[in-house]
Structures are given as C-alpha cells and as structure tokens.
Amino acid sequence: MTNSKGVPIGLAILRPILPDVSLETRGKLYRGWILLLTFLTYTSYHLSRKAISVVKNTWNPKANCSARWHWNETVNSTDLMYDSYYGGGDSEAMEYFEGSNSSNISRLEWGKCGWQPFIGSEIELAYLDFTYLGSYAFFMFFMGQIGDRTNLRYFLFVGMASSGILTAALGLPLWLNIHSFVYFFIIQFIAGAAQSTGWPSTVAVVGHWFGKGNRGFILGIWNSHTSVGNILGSAIAGIWVAPDNWGYAFLVPGSIIFGVGVLVLLFMVVDPASVNCVPPQHNPDSVDASTETTPLLNDESKRLRRAPIGSASEAFPDRDSDTESTNKPAKKALSILDALKIPGVIEFSLSLFFAKFVPYIFLYWLPVYISDHKIGGKTIASEKAADLSTLFDVGGIVGGIVAGLISDRGGTRGLTCVGMLLISIPLLWIFNQYGHTNMSVFIGLTMISGFFVNGPYALITTAVSADLGNHEVLKGSQQAKATVAAIIDGTGSIGAALGPLITGIGLQKTHNWILIILICMGSSLAAALLLTRICIREVKRLINSRRNRSNSDLAIQ
Numbered sequence: 001m002t003n004s005k006g007v008p009i010g011l012a013i014l015r016p017i018l019p020d021v022s023l024e025t026r027g028k029l030y031r032g033w034i035l036l037l038t039f040l041t042y043t044s045y046h047l048s049r050k051a052i053s054v055v056k057n058t059w060n061p062k063a064n065c066s067a068r069w070h071w072n073e074t075v076n077s078t079d080l081m082y083d084s085y086y087g088g089g090d091s092e093a094m095e096y097f098e099g100s101n102s103s104n105i106s107r108l109e110w111g112k113c114g115w116q117p118f119i120g121s122e123i124e125l126a127y128l129d130f131t132y133l134g135s136y137a138f139f140m141f142f143m144g145q146i147g148d149r150t151n152l153r154y155f156l157f158v159g160m161a162s163s164g165i166l167t168a169a170l171g172l173p174l175w176l177n178i179h180s181f182v183y184f185f186i187i188q189f190i191a192g193a194a195q196s197t198g199w200p201s202t203v204a205v206v207g208h209w210f211g212k213g214n215r216g217f218i219l220g221i222w223n224s225h226t227s228v229g230n231i232l233g234s235a236i237a238g239i240w241v242a243p244d245n246w247g248y249a250f251l252v253p254g255s256i257i258f259g260v261g262v263l264v265l266l267f268m269v270v271d272p273a274s275v276n277c278v279p280p281q282h283n284p285d286s287v288d289a290s291t292e293t294t295p296l297l298n299d300e301s302k303r304l305r306r307a308p309i310g311s312a313s314e315a316f317p318d319r320d321s322d323t324e325s326t327n328k329p330a331k332k333a334l335s336i337l338d339a340l341k342i343p344g345v346i347e348f349s350l351s352l353f354f355a356k357f358v359p360y361i362f363l364y365w366l367p368v369y370i371s372d373h374k375i376g377g378k379t380i381a382s383e384k385a386a387d388l389s390t391l392f393d394v395g396g397i398v399g400g401i402v403a404g405l406i407s408d409r410g411g412t413r414g415l416t417c418v419g420m421l422l423i424s425i426p427l428l429w430i431f432n433q434y435g436h437t438n439m440s441v442f443i444g445l446t447m448i449s450g451f452f453v454n455g456p457y458a459l460i461t462t463a464v465s466a467d468l469g470n471h472e473v474l475k476g477s478q479q480a481k482a483t484v485a486a487i488i489d490g491t492g493s494i495g496a497a498l499g500p501l502i503t504g505i506g507l508q509k510t511h512n513w514i515l516i517i518l519i520c521m522g523s524s525l526a527a528a529l530l531l532t533r534i535c536i537r538e539v540k541r542l543i544n545s546r547r548n549r550s551n552s553d554l555a556i557q
Contacts, residue, residue, distance in 0.1 A: 007269070007274060007275060008153065008265070008266055008267050008268060008269060009266060010263075010265075010266030010267040011266075011267060011269070011275070023276065023277070023278065026275075026276065026277055027272070027277045027278055030209070030269060030272065030275060030277050031209050031210065033267075033269075034205065034206065034209045034268075034269065035206070035209075035218075035222055037263065037264065037267060037268060038202045038205055038206055038222070038225075039222055039225045039228075040225075040260050040263070041156065041160070041198065041202055041225075041260060041264055042198055042199070042202050042225040042226065042229065043225040043226075043228050043229040043232065043260075044160065044229065044253075044256055044257040044260040044261075045160070045163065045195060045198040045199075045229065045257065046225065046226050046228075046229025046230050046233060047229040047230075047232045047233040047236070047253050047256060047257065048163055048164065048167040048195075048233065048253040048254060048256070048257045049132075049167075049191075049195060049233070050229065050230050050232075050233025050234055050237065050253070050363070051167070051170070051233055051236070051237040051249045051250050051253050052128070052129075052132075052170065052250075052364075053234075053363060053364045053365070053366070053367055053368075053389075054233075054234055054237035054238055054241055054249060054367055054382070054386040054389075055237060055241060055246050055249050055250075056118075056125055056364075056367065056368055057241070057367060057368060057371055057382035057385065057386075058114075058115065058241050058242070058243055058246045058382060059114060059115040059118040059119070059125070059246075060114055060115075060118045060119055060120065060121065060122065060125060061114050061382075115173070115174075115179070115243075115246075116179040117179055117180070117181045117184075121508070122368075122504045122507045122508040123504050123505055123508040124181060125504055126500060126501045126502075126503065126504015126505055126507075126508070127185075127501070127504070128184055128185065128188055129364050129497075129500035129501060129504065130497050130498070130500065130501035130504075131185055131188040131189050131192070132188040132189070132191055132192040132195075132497075133192065133360070133493060133496050133497030133500065133501075134192065134494075134497040135188070135189045135190075135191075135192025135193050135196075136192035136193070136195055136196045136493050136496075136497070137192075137196075137490055137491075137493035137494040137496070137497050138192075138490075139192065139193040139196040140196040140199070140200065140486050140489060140490030140493055141336060141486055141487065141490045142486075143159075143196045143197050143200055143201075143482075143486055144200040144482045144483040144484070144485060144486020144487065144490070145335075145336065145482075145483055145486070147197070147200045147201045147204055147482030147483075147486070148204070148481070148482045148483050151270065152201050152204060152205055152268070152270045152482075153264060153265060153268040153269075153270055154265070155197060155201055156197060156198070156201045156202070156261070156264050156268065157261045157262070157264050157265040158197070159194050159195070159196075159197025159198060159201070159261075160197075160198070160257050160258065160260060160261030160264065161258055161261045162190075162194035162197075163191060163194040163195050163197075163198075163254075163257050163258075163261075164254040164255060164256075164257040164258030164259075164261065165254065165258070166187055166190055166191040166194055166254070167191065167250050167253055167254035167257065168250055168251045168254030168255065169187050169250075169254075170184070170187055170188075170191075170250040171246070171247035171248065171249065171250030171251045171254075172247065173247070174244075174245075174246055174247035175247055196490075196493075199461070199485060199486070199489045200481075200482040200483070200485040200486040200489065201482060203461075203462070203465055203466060203481060203482070203485040204481035204482040204485065205268070205270055206219070206222065206466065207466045207481040208270060208271060208272060208279070208280075208481070209272055209280060210280055210466075217401070217404045217405045217408050218404070219404055219462035219463045219466060220400045220401040220402070220403060220404025220405060220458065220459070220462070220463070221400075221401050221404070222462065223400045223404075223458045223461070223462040224396075224397040224400055224401065224458075226393075226396070226454075226458070227393035227394065227396040227397040227400070227450075227454065228393075228397065230363060230390065230393040231390040231393050231394065233253060234367075234386045234387065234389055234390045234393075235386075235387065235390065236249070236252055236253055236256075237249035237250075237253070237386060238382075238383050238386035238387055240252070241382050241383055241386060242383075335483075336483065336487060339483045339484050339487055340487065342468055342484065344464075344468055344534060345468055345484060345487060345488065347414075347530060347531060347533060347534050348460050348464050348468070348488055348531070348534070349487055349488045349491035349492070350491065350530045351417070351456075351460065351527045351528075351530040351531050352457070352460045352461065352488055352489070352491060352492030352495070352527070353491050353492055353494055353495035353527075354495055354523040354524070354526040354527035354530070355417070355421065355456050355457045355460060355492065355495075355523075355524070355527040356457050356461075356492035356493065356495045356496045356499075357495035357496065357498065357499040357520070357523040357527075358424075358428075358453050358499065358520045358523055358524055359392075359396070359453050359454050359457050359496075360495075360496035360497075360499045360500055361499040361500055361503050361516065361520060362389075362392050362450075362453070363500075364499075364500040364503075365500060365503050365504075365516075366389040366392060367382070367385040367386050367388075367389045368385075368507075369513060370384075370385040370388050370389060371385045372513065373435075373436045373513075374436060375435075375436045375438065375439055375442050376436070376437070376438040376439050376442075388442070388443075388446070391443055391446040391447050391450065392446050392447070392449065392450035392453075392454075393450060393454075394447055394450065395446065395447035395448060395449065395450025395451040395454070396450040396451065396453070396454030396455070396458065397454075398451055399420070399450065399451035399452060399453075399454045399455030399458065400454060400455055400458030400459065400462075402451075402455065403416050403417070403420060403455035403456065403458060403459040404458075404459060404462070404463055407459060407463065408463075410538075410542060411538070411541075412538050412542070413459060413460075413463060413464050413467070413534075413538075414531045414534035414535045414537075414538050415535050415538050415539070416455075416456075416459060417455075417456035417459055417460060417527075417528070417531055418456075418528045418531050418535055420452045420455040420456050421452075421456050421524045421525075421527050421528040422524075422525075422528050423452050424449065424452035424453045424524050425521045425524050425525055427445070427448060427449050427452055427453075428449060428453075428517055428520050428521050428524070429517065429521065430445060431445045431446065431449045431517075432513065432514065432517040453524070456527065457492075460488065460492070461485075461488065461489050461492065464488070465484060465485040465488050465489070466481070466485075468484050468488070495523070499523075502516075502519065503516050506519075
C-alpha cells in the first residue's frame with residue numbers, strides 16, 4: 001500500500017495534517033518512528049511464539065496436578081484410565097470412566113490434568129519445539145534472500161499476518177477438541193516459516209536508517225524487543241494458562257501480531273529517500289565526515305529545506321523509493337555464498353549457533369524448570385512459574401544494552417561477546433545449585449544469568465549483523481543486509497532448535513536437570529572459542545591504535 005511516490009498509504013492519508021519541518025528534524029522524527037515501529041514489530045513476533053512454553057505446564061502437568069488421565073491402549077482404546085504417575089490424592093481426578101471415548105469427554109474433563117497427546121510426554125513437546133525452530137532456521141536462509149529482493153513492508157506484513165493466524169490456530173484444539181499430534185506438528189512447521197520473515201527484514205529496515213556511529217548501543221536498546229516480547233508473552237499467556245482457558249493464550253497473541261502487521265503495512269518506511277530523508281553513512285572512514293553531518297549541500301536540497309513530514313522525496317529526483325538510482329546500474333543482490341566471504345560472517349554465525357542454544361532452552365523450558373524445583377521449599381504453580389520466567393528476560397534486556405555500549409567504545413564486538421560468555425559458564429552452575437534456596441536468591445541469580453547469557457546473543461544478532469551487512473567490501477551495496485542477517489541468525493536458530501529438543505529428550509530419559517545445565521555450560525564455552533580469531537584481530541587493532549596514538553603524542557611534543 002503505497003502511493004505513486006512510494007510513501008505508505010497511512011502516511012499519505014495523514015500528510016494534510018502533518019506540520020512542515022526541516023530536513024534535520026524530519027530525519028530525527030522518522031528515525032525515532034522506525035525504531036519504535038520495528039521494536040513493536042519484533043516484540044510481537046516474540047510475544048506470539050512465547051505462549052507455547054507457558055502452556056506446556058497445562059498440556060503436561062506435573063507439580064501443579066496430582067493426577068492425570070490417559071488412554072489405556074493395552075486394555076481397550078475406549079477406556080479412560082486413571083494413572084497415579086504424579087501421585088494420588090485428587091478424589092475428583094480419581095473417578096474412573098469405563099467405556100468412554102474422547103467424544104463423550106468434555107474439554108474441561110480432558111483439561112483437568114493435561115491435554116492429549118502431550119500428557120506425560122516431554123519428548124513430544126520437545127519434538128514440537130524442534131519442528132517450529134527447525135523450520136524457522138531452515139526458511140531463515142531463504143527469507144533473507146527474498147527480503148533483499150522485495151519490498152520489505154509487504155514482506156513483513158505477509159509474515160506477521162500469517163504468524164498471527166497460525167498462532168491463533170494453536171489455541172483452536174481447546175474448543176474443537178483436537179488431540180492429534182499431526183495437527184500441532186503441521187501448524188508449528190508452517191509457523192516457523194512465517195516467523196522467519198521477521199528478523200532479517202527488521203534488521204534490514206533499521207540498517208537502511210542508521211549508520212555505524214553508536215549502533216551497538218542503539219541496537220542494544222532496540223534489541224530488548226526480544227526480552228520485552230518474551231515478558232509480555234509470558235504475562236499474557238499466564239492469564240489464560242488455566243486448563244479451561246489455554247486457547248486464549250494463543251488467540252490473544254495471534255491477534256496482537258496481526259494488528260501490528262497492519263501498522264507495518266500502513267506506516268513502515270523502508271527507504272529514507274522515499275520520504276525526503278538523508279540515508280545514513282555506513283562507512284564514515286571511507287568518505288568525508290561532512291557527508292554525515294551536512295547532508296544535501298546543493299541548491300536542490302536548500303530549496304526543499306522544509307517539507308511536510310509525510311511527503312515523498314523530491315530532493316532525490318534521480319531515485320525511486322524502492323529501487324537504486326536510475327542513473328546507476330542496479331546492483332545485484334548478494335548471494336549466500338558471496339555473503340559467507342565477508343570477513344567475520346562465518347565466525348559469528350557459528351558462535352551464534354552455540355550462543356543461541358542456551359537462551360532458547362531457557363525460553364522454552366524455564367517455566368517447566370521452575371515447576372520442577374521447589375523454591376524455598378515451596379512448589380510453584382504454572383501461573384507463578386510463567387511470571388518468574390520473565391526475570392531471565394529482564395536481565396537479558398540490560399545485558400544486551402550494556403554489551404552494545406561496551407562494544408561501541410572500543411569497536412570490540414568479539415571481545416565483549418567472549419567476556420560475557422565466559423562469565424556465564426560458572427553462573428549457570430551457581431544458578432542450578434543455589435537458585436532454589438529462596439525466592440530472593442532465585443530472582444537475583446535468574447536476572448544475572450539472563451544478563452550474561454543474553455548479552456552476546458543480542459549483540460551478535462543486532463550490531464554485528466548490521467555491521468557485516470554494511471561491510472566495506474560490499475562497496476555501499478544496500479542489498480545485503482537481510483541476507484547477512486539471515487545467515488547469522490539462521491545458523492544461530494539451528495542451535496536454538498537443537499537446544500530445546502535435547503532438553504526434552506534428556507528430561508524424558510533421565511529427568512536430570514544437572515545434565516542440561518552442563519550442556520548449556522559447554523555450549524557457552526564453544527561459542528566463546530569460535531570467536532578466538534576475531535578476538536585476536538581486535539586485540540592487535542587496539543594495540544596498534546594505542547601505539548599510533550602514542551607516536552602522535554610524541555610527535556606533537
């Protein structure tokens with residue numbers, strides 16, 4: 001939905017009531033708006049995918065349910081038997097229905113102690129996670145290629161609308177009495193593909209609007225959308241996590257992401273030039289610094305120094321809103337193989353494979369971990385577990401911002417990641433050993449662990465991806481951002497898919513959380529080691545920089 005000049009139809013409608021402002025003010029307003037809209041965009045992506053981790057405790061109850069029902073297939077497939085797997089004591093649940101079948105049992109009776117086909121099966125829940133995350137990782141590589149070749153506004157809307165419909169579809173079994181694993185499998189597979197549209201597209205849009213400058217700090221704040229989405233997703237799903245309401249835990253988030261998708265369609269501006277704004281300078285070292293601070297110093301720009309906020313660009317007569325300059329040959333979009341040749345892409349991609357492995361275990365299994373452990377001697381109910389799990393994301397928000405700020409000061413993306421990853425290793429052990437001592441200790445250790453675990457993951461997926469998508473070897477090409485972001489996050493998402501799967505299999509076989517924690521520690525170590533070459537390069541650059549500065553000082557004296 002754009003007008004003839006490429007301005008989104010929402011802005012075109014509002015243009016008559018928008019004030020005239022200077023180009024400088026216009027740029028600031030649009031950059032702020034793009035940050036806010038892309039923040040809301042990816043917040044809604046994470047919000048919609050969080051619900052399933054909360055509802056797991058309702059589908060497959062443990063500490064919060066003293067009994068469960070199951071189909072006794074060895075006796076008669078139509079007999080519903082009581083199973084004391086989780087202990088007895090619930091007189092209502094111990095009633096015995098003989099000669100019943102699923103069509104005669106209301107959803108409330110099914111929901112009292114779980115939902116088939118997930119009752120008593122961590123491994124089937126793990127397969128469901130893997131189906132979604134595996135699909136997400138696989139399609140991510142292709143979505144980056146598509147994003148670099150299409151209008152990102154339309155691309156995002158299709159992905160968000162599809163994600164909303166598919167998320168809501170996960171809640172329909174409650175009302176339609178669906179107990180087929182195949183149904184959940186198909187929905188999760190398609191949902192993974194739909195959700196993979198989000199990350200490369202939002203990173204590409206932000207990359208069009210922001211130069212290198214303080215990118216780490218800005219994107220560190222911006223990247224809190226993942227944690228904010230997780231927090232809101234947990235809170236919203238937690239409201240409807242009860243056995244007779246869990247369908248709304250999917251329906252409401254699905255409606256939210258669909259609504260935000262409509263906002264994107266109406267108001268997302270992909271190209272700064274399409275609304276008379278100055279594109280950012282991504283490699284300031286290669287050009288005169290005045291290009292960044294004194295834009296459009298020609299007669300045409302002076303004539304258009306003021307213009308309505310929603311107007312299309314006339315200051316760039318040689319540019320169409322969605323294409324490259326008509327006076328220059330169009331630059332071919334980057335292939336995946338070419339993107340892999342960019343220095344640092346392979347190292348950071350492989351590192352993210354392991355760095356993303358850990359936070360996604362926490363994302364999908366922390367509510368279950370909390371329900372499995374008594375904190376201060378008290379068993380935690382599903383609703384409370386969902387709320388407490390958000391503390392990890394609260395720490396992650398701060399960790400992402402601090403990581404970006406530190407890496408900006410010295411240009412040390414790799415060293416910052418490695419430092420936080422190494423600190424996270426002993427913290428994970430301490431969290432598992434002492435986190436359940438009492439509620440205060442649990443809150444503190446959960447937030448600190450989130451800080452160091454999520455910091456590197458946030459930095460690599462945002463600032464590092466944006467840096468590499470604008471690398472100097474690309475010679476200014478704007479058609480690589482989504483591809484590079486897709487390669488890095490796609491590789492990381494493979495690790496994100498394997499983490500929850502391994503957790504589910506491990507819990508099904510041994511129900512030993514210590515083993516899961518040890519795997520997380522090993523994954524963090526591997527993520528750090530894979531950045532060794534990057535760190536050596538950064539250390540050498542810092543040493544040379546200081547040496548040159550010292551020589552300059554001596555020359556002045």
